Amino acid sequence: MRRLRPTPLLAxxxxxxxxxxxxxQSAPPRAxxxxxxxxxxxxxxxxxxxAQQIGGDRVEVxxxxxxxxxxxxxxxxxxxxxxxxxxxxxxxxxxxxxSWRERATLRRRGLVNTSSGFADRLIEISGSPTHQHxxxxxxxxxxxxxxxxxxxRLAAEQARAVSAALERERPEYAEEFQARLGSLEAELxxxxxxxxxxxxxxxxxxxxxxxxxxxxxxxxxxxxxxxxHWEPDAHPDAAAWAELDALLEAHPARLILWxxxxxxxxxxxxxxxxxxxxVFAPGGNRAPDGESWLExxxxxxxxxxxxx
Amino acid sequence: MSGPLYLAWRYLARxxxxxxxLVASIALxxxxxxxxxxxxxxxxxxxxxxxxxxxxxxxxxxSALDLVLSGLYFESDPPTPVSWSALERVAESGLAEPIPxxxxxxxxxHPIVGxxxxxxxxxxxxxxxxxxMAMLGECVVGAGVARELGVSTGDxxxxxxxxxxxxxxxYPLRMRVAGxxxxxxxxxxxxxxxxxxxxxxxxxxxxxxxxxxxxxxxxAVLSREGERVVANAAVVEYNEITEQNAASFxxxxxxxxxxxxxxxxxxxxxKARVLLMGRFEGGDETVQVVRPxxxxxxxxxxxxxxxxxxVAAMRSVAVATLATAALVFMLSLRLRQREVETLVKIGAxxxxxxxxxxxxxxxxxxxxxxxxxxxxxxxxxxGDAAIRALLLT
Numbered sequence: 001m002r003r004l005r006p007t008p009l010l011a012x013x014x015x016x017x018x019x020x021x022x023x024x025q026s027a028p029p030r031a032x033x034x035x036x037x038x039x040x041x042x043x044x045x046x047x048x049x050x051a052q053q054i055g056g057d058r059v060e061v062x063x064x065x066x067x068x069x070x071x072x073x074x075x076x077x078x079x080x081x082x083x084x085x086x087x088x089x090x091x092x093x094x095x096x097x098x099s100w101r102e103r104a105t106l107r108r109r110g111l112v113n114t115s116s117g118f119a120d121r122l123i124e125i126s127g128s129p130t131h132q133h134x135x136x137x138x139x140x141x142x143x144x145x146x147x148x149x150x151x152x153r154l155a156a157e158q159a160r161a162v163s164a165a166l167e168r169e170r171p172e173y174a175e176e177f178q179a180r181l182g183s184l185e186a187e188l189x190x191x192x193x194x195x196x197x198x199x200x201x202x203x204x205x206x207x208x209x210x211x212x213x214x215x216x217x218x219x220x221x222x223x224x225x226x227x228x229h230w231e232p233d234a235h236p237d238a239a240a241w242a243e244l245d246a247l248l249e250a251h252p253a254r255l256i257l258w259x260x261x262x263x264x265x266x267x268x269x270x271x272x273x274x275x276x277x278x279v280f281a282p283g284g285n286r287a288p289d290g291e292s293w294l295e296x297x298x299x300x301x302x303x304x305x306x307x308x
Numbered sequence: 309m310s311g312p313l314y315l316a317w318r319y320l321a322r323x324x325x326x327x328x329x330l331v332a333s334i335a336l337x338x339x340x341x342x343x344x345x346x347x348x349x350x351x352x353x354x355x356x357x358x359x360x361x362x363x364x365x366x367x368x369x370x371s372a373l374d375l376v377l378s379g380l381y382f383e384s385d386p387p388t389p390v391s392w393s394a395l396e397r398v399a400e401s402g403l404a405e406p407i408p409x410x411x412x413x414x415x416x417x418h419p420i421v422g423x424x425x426x427x428x429x430x431x432x433x434x435x436x437x438x439x440x441m442a443m444l445g446e447c448v449v450g451a452g453v454a455r456e457l458g459v460s461t462g463d464x465x466x467x468x469x470x471x472x473x474x475x476x477x478x479y480p481l482r483m484r485v486a487g488x489x490x491x492x493x494x495x496x497x498x499x500x501x502x503x504x505x506x507x508x509x510x511x512x513x514x515x516x517x518x519x520x521x522x523x524x525x526x527x528a529v530l531s532r533e534g535e536r537v538v539a540n541a542a543v544v545e546y547n548e549i550t551e552q553n554a555a556s557f558x559x560x561x562x563x564x565x566x567x568x569x570x571x572x573x574x575x576x577x578x579k580a581r582v583l584l585m586g587r588f589e590g591g592d593e594t595v596q597v598v599r600p601x602x603x604x605x606x607x608x609x610x611x612x613x614x615x616x617x618x619v620a621a622m623r624s625v626a627v628a629t630l631a632t633a634a635l636v637f638m639l640s641l642r643l644r645q646r647e648v649e650t651l652v653k654i655g656a657x658x659x660x661x662x663x664x665x666x667x668x669x670x671x672x673x674x675x676x677x678x679x680x681x682x683x684x685x686x687x688x689x690x691g692d693a694a695i696r697a698l699l700l701t
Binding site for chain 1: 425426442446486
């Protein structure tokens with residue numbers, strides 16, 4: 001037993017009464033719903049889809065991001081954050097997706113980073129500026145590509161992480177969850193095979209991406225892509241077209257993938273340059289028409305299959 | 309009432325000051341050891357209750373008592389920090405739930421405790437007004453802080469600079485009060501709670517500033533070489549986190565190296581507790597795991613030894629007081645010699661006179677015993693409330 005040092009001892013003796021505290025050990029209960037369903041909050045549509053498909057009616061999955069915003073860059077307000085805090089499970093995508101989590105106070109318990117199992121396979125985006133100011137020294141705000149689910153094999157790993165989290169919280173339904181996970185894995189494997197076939201024709205030919213969100217898709221199917229920063233609902237200015245023309249000289253792409261349907265004018269001008277526009281929606285948020293995430297992915301595959 | 313008893317009563321009533329002094333001195337000397345015992349027991353119980361309810365504390369190797377006093381009561385200087393990786397080790401062991409504690413900063417004299425939401429569950433703290441912190445830069449204040457500083461939800465609280473002369477040091481951060489805790493009559497009442505990430509912002513490990521690629525920041529840029537930008541001190545750093553600038557806040561360096569003062573580890577069960585303690589044993593280990601109850605028992609053993617000396621001294625004083633009281637009675641008897649002779653002359657029996665004098669002593673002793681009992685009972689019943697009131701003010 002260690003000997004007590006006199007200085008803190010005296011301080012402690014002096015504050016012995018002042019420091020005394022009442023203990024009211026009445027920890028609040030976990031936030032399962034009144035009907036006993038597990039309260040699961042998610043940060044993206046793929047995770048909502050996985051949790052709902054695996055959890056079935058044992059869970060209540062909540063994805064609070066409004067349908068008209070990109071959940072990757074959305075920030076919940078304080079009220080929504082309080083709801084996230086009260087959830088039994090918070091399924092995060094990881095890889096820097098939904099960066100609001102870095103600035104939010106969330107419970108560690110119940111927080112599941114569904115991409116932690118393949119942290120070594122995340123793609124770092126090059127070109128983040130390094131800067132230096134003040135005594136902190138040189139640093140950069142390096143970013144990681146976050147649309148991990150566009151590689152269906154990584155999506156399957158995320159689905160398994162979701163299932164594991166549900167099983168941990170509700171071990172009595174583990175078999176049920178496992179059975180549904182099996183179905184989901186089969187669907188994802190079928191999607192993967194379909195996309196592999198659809199992209200086989202592209203091969204190593206140069207292609208373009210309207211935004212740098214296809215990194216995992218590009219890697220999975222060994223595509224040769226370059227990313228622009230073009231918005232589907234905005235017509236690029238002359239400088240952007242000039243940049244594209246310069247890029248096409250070095251990278252003669254005949255196909256560009258869009259996150260959403262581009263403006264007809266943009267599509268026409270691209271066609272005039274011999275570049276065909278195809279919509280490949282990453283599906284980070286809910287589809288406006290209520291399509292499920294897997295339906296959207298299969299629709300993407302169908303559009304790619306239609307490319308001659 | 310029989311004659312001698314009536315005469316004894318009348319005598320005491322005739323000399324109220326002398327009687328009151330005798331009763332008070334005997335009552336006090338009987339009450340003090342018992343009352344002190346009771347108060348110390350109640351205080352010790354409160355002190356150990358917090359330690360007993362904190363299963364394990366993880367911190368840098370060094371004084372276990374300093375670690376416990378800091379980690380449990382937010383008193384004394386913060387201990388040598390450990391890195392966030394210590395918390396991750398606890399979490400990854402699967403043996404215990406870790407709760408981070410970052411100490412060292414103050415807001416208007418009150419300790420700023422950087423922690424996680426699990427702390428409030430663990431301590432059973434509830435919010436009396438507002439809500440728990442949800443965003444970087446928000447704080448939740450204890451009931452005592454709210455009362456003393458007169459702050460309410462929506463107000464701001466500025467963290468104190470580490471030193472007024474440290475011009476290049478940590479910038480103060482304006483924190484928004486998101487909620488006020490219900491009184492818990494302990495150290496939590498006097499603390500300001502923030503997310504541990506907010507504590508790191510105060511420590512300068514994270515900050516928000518102008519986007520160096522934006523035209524507004526051009527004046528602060530010294531050089532650009534490809535993706536490398538060097539800015540001077542003119543770059544605007546934010547000292548308040550708002551909805552508008554929150555997205556610009558970021559942390560530098562590897563999270564696992566960020567500092568914590570201590571980690572509360574809540575093991576699954578007794579076996580997990582022992583296993584976890586074993587994981588942190590070893591000569592080259594820089595982290596220690598202590599059982600706060602054991603450390604406080606050690607401290608209280610010493611405090612209780614001091615108490616036994618005080619009680620022994622009081623007992624000596626009690627003997628002296630009782631001897632003095634006996635002397636007072638004997639001197640009083642001598643002064644009343646003529647009164648006794650008069651009683652004999654008017655026919656009072658010697659036995660009745662002895663009963664009369666003895667009754668006076670018994671009345672005084674009984675009154676003193678009654679007063680001492682009332683005081684002791686009052687301390688036993690109201691001591692706890694008195695300590696709570698003392699702690700909250």
